[in-house]
Every structure is written in structure tokens, then in C-alpha cells.
Amino acid sequence: MNAPVRTKRAAAPGNPSDAQTDPFTSRQEEPKMSTSVLSYYEAIEKASADMLSAARCGDWDQVVKLEGACVLLISQLKQAARELPLAEDEARVKSRIMQRILLNDAEVRHLAEPWLPDLHRLMQGKSHTLH
Numbered sequence: 001m002n003a004p005v006r007t008k009r010a011a012a013p014g015n016p017s018d019a020q021t022d023p024f025t026s027r028q029e030e031p032k033m034s035t036s037v038l039s040y041y042e043a044i045e046k047a048s049a050d051m052l053s054a055a056r057c058g059d060w061d062q063v064v065k066l067e068g069a070c071v072l073l074i075s076q077l078k079q080a081a082r083e084l085p086l087a088e089d090e091a092r093v094k095s096r097i098m099q100r101i102l103l104n105d106a107e108v109r110h111l112a113e114p115w116l117p118d119l120h121r122l123m124q125g126k127s128h129t130l131h
Contacts, residue, residue, distance in 0.1 A: 037084050040077035041097045044070055048104040055111040063108065 047070045054062035086094055 037077065037080050037086055038090055038093060038097075040073055040080055041094050041101075044073050044077070045097050045101050045104075047073065048101045048108075052104045052108050052111075055108045060112075063112075 047066050051063050051066040051070070054060075054066065
């Protein structure tokens with residue numbers, strides 16, 4: 001007889017009461033962060049990392065899908081942030097997450113638009129000849 005497969009369902013962003021009892025230990029699992037707002041930032045960071053991975057592989061259809069997921073998460077984040085402001089320590093965590101999201105985004109843009117540096121160099125060369 002096969003042993004049962006142990007699976008965990010992650011707490012949904014925006015629902016801190018979504019704690020779940022582990023049937024194997026009978027203890028209640030708490031959401032990862034103390035506030036649902038941070039869980040949205042974490043979900044957006046995960047999606048941005050997945051976008052970067054897809055962009056590195058040239059899977060632009062997946063990048064577009066993940067971008068759509070980010071748009072939805074950001075919309076939900078805006079609502080949650082209005083209802084539950086972050087404490088000072090949580091704001092520091094948010095800042096670090098946002099920095100990673102921005103780095104991922106910058107690299108995705110670089111991969112998506114490799115011709116921009118060439119265009120910039122071309123434009124600089126042309127500016128010397130235009131009067």
C-alpha cells in the first residue's frame with residue numbers, strides 16, 4: 001500500500017485567516033508573513049522571478065502570462081494596502097522585496113529589448129552629423 005502524499009496548500013494572499021491544520025501533525029500552520037499585504041509582495045516577486053526565468057529561456061508567451069498575473073496581484077495589493085498599512089519592520093521587508101522585483105524587471109526588459117543599446121549608440125553617432 002502506498003503512503004499518502006503530503007501536500008500543503010499555501011495561504012492565499014490577502015487572507016491571513018487561511019491557516020490550515022496539517023493532518024499529519026494536527027497542528028495549525030500559520031501564514032508565512034504576519035500580514036497579507038506582504039504576501040502579495042512576495043507573490044509578485046515570485047512572478048517576477050518566474051518572468052525572468054521565462055525571458056532567459058525565450059519563452060515570451062509565458063512572460064506575457066506572468067505579466068498578466070502580476071497586474072492582477074498588483075490590483076489586489078492596492079486594495080489590501082489601503083485596508084492594512086505596514087508596520088515599520090514590514091515596510092523594510094517590503095523595500096527589499098521591491099528592490100528584487102525591480103532588478104528582475106530591469107533584466108526582463110533588457111532581454112526583451114536587446115536592440116535598445118544599439119539604437120542608443122546609433123543615435124549618438126547620428127547626433128554629431130545633425131545640425
